Amino acid sequence: MDCDQVRWLLSYEPRGTIVPQGRAVRRHLEACPSCRAFWQALQAVDRALAARPLAEPGAPLTPSVTARAGRLPRQEVAPPFSRAFWLFSAALTLCALVGGAWLLRCWAGSTVLGVAGLPADPWLQPAWAASASEWLSLQSGQVAQVILPAMAGALVSLLGAAVGFRAAQR
Amino acid sequence: MQEPSAQLLARCCRGDTQAFAELVAQQQAYVYNLAYRLLGEAEEARDLAQDALLRAWQMLPSFRGEARFTTWLYRLVVNQGLNRLGRLRRRPLQVAIDTQPLPDVSQLARDPQEIHDARERQERIWRHVDSLPEKYRVVIALYYQEERSYEEIAQILGLPLNTVKTHLARARQMLASRLVDIEGGADGL
Numbered sequence A: 001m002d003c004d005q006v007r008w009l010l011s012y013e014p015r016g017t018i019v020p021q022g023r024a025v026r027r028h029l030e031a032c033p034s035c036r037a038f039w040q041a042l043q044a045v046d047r048a049l050a051a052r053p054l055a056e057p058g059a060p061l062t063p064s065v066t067a068r069a070g071r072l073p074r075q076e077v078a079p080p081f082s083r084a085f086w087l088f089s090a091a092l093t094l095c096a097l098v099g100g101a102w103l104l105r106c107w108a109g110s111t112v113l114g115v116a117g118l119p120a121d122p123w124l125q126p127a128w129a130a131s132a133s134e135w136l137s138l139q140s141g142q143v144a145q146v147i148l149p150a151m152a153g154a155l156v157s158l159l160g161a162a163v164g165f166r167a168a169q170r
Numbered sequence B: 001m002q003e004p005s006a007q008l009l010a011r012c013c014r015g016d017t018q019a020f021a022e023l024v025a026q027q028q029a030y031v032y033n034l035a036y037r038l039l040g041e042a043e044e045a046r047d048l049a050q051d052a053l054l055r056a057w058q059m060l061p062s063f064r065g066e067a068r069f070t071t072w073l074y075r076l077v078v079n080q081g082l083n084r085l086g087r088l089r090r091r092p093l094q095v096a097i098d099t100q101p102l103p104d105v106s107q108l109a110r111d112p113q114e115i116h117d118a119r120e121r122q123e124r125i126w127r128h129v130d131s132l133p134e135k136y137r138v139v140i141a142l143y144y145q146e147e148r149s150y151e152e153i154a155q156i157l158g159l160p161l162n163t164v165k166t167h168l169a170r171a172r173q174m175l176a177s178r179l180v181d182i183e184g185g186a187d188g189l
Helices: A003-011 A022-032 A032-050 A062-069 A083-108 A110-115 A126-167 B006-013 B017-039 B041-061 B069-085 B114-129 B134-145 B151-157 B161-183
Strands: none
Touching: A003 A022, A003 A032, A022 A032, A032 A062, A032 B134, A032 B161, A062 B017, A062 B041, A083 A126, A110 A126, A110 B151, B006 B017, B006 B041, B017 B069, B017 B134, B041 B114, B069 B134, B069 B151, B114 B134, B114 B161, B134 B151, B134 B161, B151 B161
16 A cells, blocks of 8 residues: 555545554554654644634624515415315316216116116016115115215316425425 | 524514524524635625525525525525636635634643644644635535534535545645645654
8 A cells, every 4th residue: 555545545534533444554654654744734634624713704794684684575485285276176076076976877777778778677587686686776876976976086186186286396 | 503493494484584683693603604615705705695694584485394404504605605606716815714813722732832833733724725726615614614424515515425525535635735745744743
């Protein structure tokens, strides 16, 4: 290890180091008075720089800065969701709910079954099965009229929120 | 270096000018010191410090707390200072800083001659620092006077971590080499 390498490694030692890391460096310092002088100089530099007082501005800055601050416009951070966004989301959700309910009602009606070619009169099925099926269809239809539009509205609201949040971040 | 309290920052964000005056009083010495180490001139440093503090006032509502407030503030100082450096011509540094009272070195030496020599060495080192390029002066100020970590210095200056370490190592090597050249060999120190 030559003197240039040792000096470069010594320059990387953290401030306040008394004994350098690295056995090879320490061995070199024991044998080389020039690098020993360099190491002592480095420690003197550390001490001097740590002891250096802060530069002072002379007169305090506070009066002039605060006087000017009162006249300056400030950066306003816009809320992530604007009023227009909320109104739009509410209208879209409402439309999804109403539209979904209407579509499901039409689908559950006999006219749709007739158009699809399915038998409107379940006379081929047993009576109890037909009643049960009708009852289940009615229940599931009513539940679906609420859940499906709500899911669609929630999805639209989440997408809109994500877009609005991203825009606000920018 | 004093990190302002969350309450003080919240008041400043709400537009409380009295809170801002407290903040400025707390931070002005450190801001000015960094500005001076960067620009090397007292008047320019004063202007830079004022502009940086006013800019901080304007942008404080957007401070989200991802880093320490002082790190964010010093970043403003450095960015504005680098813009100014491009317009300034390189001039000899003023020596006003050297007229400030020196720290007590008497505990380091036993007789008046040693005290005098120690003080001279300190002043010599400080003058050498002032003659270094600004990228080294700023890193030295942040590392020694502000006692910032390498990572914080890298964040403030917007530099890679290894670049900060290299700048510091080079600056220290230059200073130590100059000191050895001036004062002689091992016995001179």
